[in-house]
Amino acid sequence: MTPIRVIVDADPGVDDAVALLYLAAQRERAEIVSVGSVHGNLAARPAAENALRILEVGGLGAVPVAVGAELPLDRSALPAGGFVHGDDGLSGAAGPAATARPVDEHAAVRLARLCRENPGELSILALGPLTNLALALHLEPALPRLVRSVMWMGGAFHRPGNITAHSEANAAHDAQAADQVLSAGFPLTIVPVDVTLQVWAGAPWWEAVAAGPGARARAMTAWARRYREAYAVYEGKGELGTVMHDPLAAVLLLEPDLAEYEEHPVVVEQTGSRTRGATLIDRRGYTTEVDPGPNRRAVRIATAVDAPAVLDRIQAALLAE
Numbered sequence: 001m002t003p004i005r006v007i008v009d010a011d012p013g014v015d016d017a018v019a020l021l022y023l024a025a026q027r028e029r030a031e032i033v034s035v036g037s038v039h040g041n042l043a044a045r046p047a048a049e050n051a052l053r054i055l056e057v058g059g060l061g062a063v064p065v066a067v068g069a070e071l072p073l074d075r076s077a078l079p080a081g082g083f084v085h086g087d088d089g090l091s092g093a094a095g096p097a098a099t100a101r102p103v104d105e106h107a108a109v110r111l112a113r114l115c116r117e118n119p120g121e122l123s124i125l126a127l128g129p130l131t132n133l134a135l136a137l138h139l140e141p142a143l144p145r146l147v148r149s150v151m152w153m154g155g156a157f158h159r160p161g162n163i164t165a166h167s168e169a170n171a172a173h174d175a176q177a178a179d180q181v182l183s184a185g186f187p188l189t190i191v192p193v194d195v196t197l198q199v200w201a202g203a204p205w206w207e208a209v210a211a212g213p214g215a216r217a218r219a220m221t222a223w224a225r226r227y228r229e230a231y232a233v234y235e236g237k238g239e240l241g242t243v244m245h246d247p248l249a250a251v252l253l254l255e256p257d258l259a260e261y262e263e264h265p266v267v268v269e270q271t272g273s274r275t276r277g278a279t280l281i282d283r284r285g286y287t288t289e290v291d292p293g294p295n296r297r298a299v300r301i302a303t304a305v306d307a308p309a310v311l312d313r314i315q316a317a318l319l320a321e
Contacts, residue, residue: 003031004123004148004254007111009068011040011128012050014085014227015242018314019127019250020051021216024058025317029254032060033122034114036107038068040128040173041081042089045070045102047128050089052098057219061100068107069131072174081169084230091226108135115146125253126152127246129170134177137184144185153249154178155192155266155279157301164274168193171268172277179268182279182299183292189300190266191249192279195259199248199307202241205315214321247314252302255313260304265296 006023010016023030035055037048048067055063071077081089088094103110111132115122124147126133133150137143154170155178161167171178182188206228210221228240235243252259269278281301287294 001029003029005031005033005118005121006253007034007036007114007122007124008032009036009038009107009111009124009126009128009132010051010246011038011042011047012054013041013047013081013089013246014091014224015244015246016041016127017050017054017090017223018220018244018318019246020054021058021220022247022250022314022317024055024060025216025320026254032063034110035063035065036068036111036132037065038107038128038132039070039072039077040170041085043070043080044068046089048102049097050094052100052102053094056098056100057215061098064103065100066105066107066110067102069135072129072131073134073176078163078173084227086226090223093222093225108132108139112136112140112143115143116140119146120148122147123149123151123253125250126150127249129173130154130177130181131174134174134180137180147186150186150188151191151249151253152188153191153196153246155190157192157194157279157281159194159197161278162193163277166275167277168279171279175268175270175277178277179270182266182268183296185297189252189256189261189302191252191302193245195302195305196245196248197243198305199244199310200235200237200241201244201311202237203239205311206241209315209318212319214319216318216320220318244310244314248305248310251310251313258306258309259302261300262303263298263300265292265298266301267292
């Protein structure tokens with residue numbers, strides 16, 4: 001099997017860390033070519049520092065990491081996710097800096113360049129706001145034809161959002177970028193909170209990880225502490241567990257058959273104090289003058305997932321030595 005070559009664009013972030021460690025354990029199936037950081041769970045530069053730490057723990061310290069966009073396209077930043085991820089993005093347990101340093105190239109510039117140099121070969125796993133991908137699209141308008149695929153964890157369609165009642169955080173942090181990317185014609189799959197909320201890793205799951213002897217299990221147990229505490233409150237589960245938002249997207253990148261999908265054009269709401277970032281599907285069967293043009297390409301949206309199988313894959317990766 002030829003490994004899928006992946007550019008990861010992320011804002012690590014606890015669940016981003018799980019996703020990166022999952023991919024790091026898939027040496028025969030996935031090659032992380034580069035990682036770009038973006039604003040979201042925390043600022044882009046400390047997010048890049050976290051990516052370097054995570055890759056080092058995963059045995060991929062040589063993978064280049066580029067610092068990306070610090071602000072959304074419209075420059076109107078939302079608060080970061082410290083209340084869930086901790087102020088350092090990793091539950092206050094990020095630890096010493098990694099040996100490697102970020103490369104001297106903006107993440108969006110690097111993404112566009114690598115796709116030009118490797119047409120049709122690279123998949124993009126986007127685990128944060130889509131600012132870098134939108135900037136890369138401005139730099140290279142042919143980008144949708146140059147990538148192999150795009151997998152984005154973002155959006156909310158049939159369930160409430162997680163930053164407002166109507167909006168998921170990655171979409172809301174840069175609604176303009178999200179709409180540009182979703183309308184550009186990329187071969188794109190959305191993994192929304194509709195399905196990520198189905199993948200709950202409860203206390204027994206995390207206890208098994210904590211008992212693991214390897215560096216990935218030890219690091220992830222420490223990095224997830226604040227995240228688990230937050231989800232015990234916000235999800236009302238009554239136990240210290242987590243929703244596997246970003247890791248689900250990573251698993252489906254390699255095993256898309258673990259989910260079910262629909263295809264629809266998606267519009268992202270640009271304004272509104274409570275609706276900015278809302279991801280919208282029009283099921284009326286007709287359009288009016290105020291609607292986007294009829295040529296907006298449909299994207300694939302995950303609607304259901306085999307949660308036990310996904311949790312097994314992720315746990316096995318964290319326990320691998």
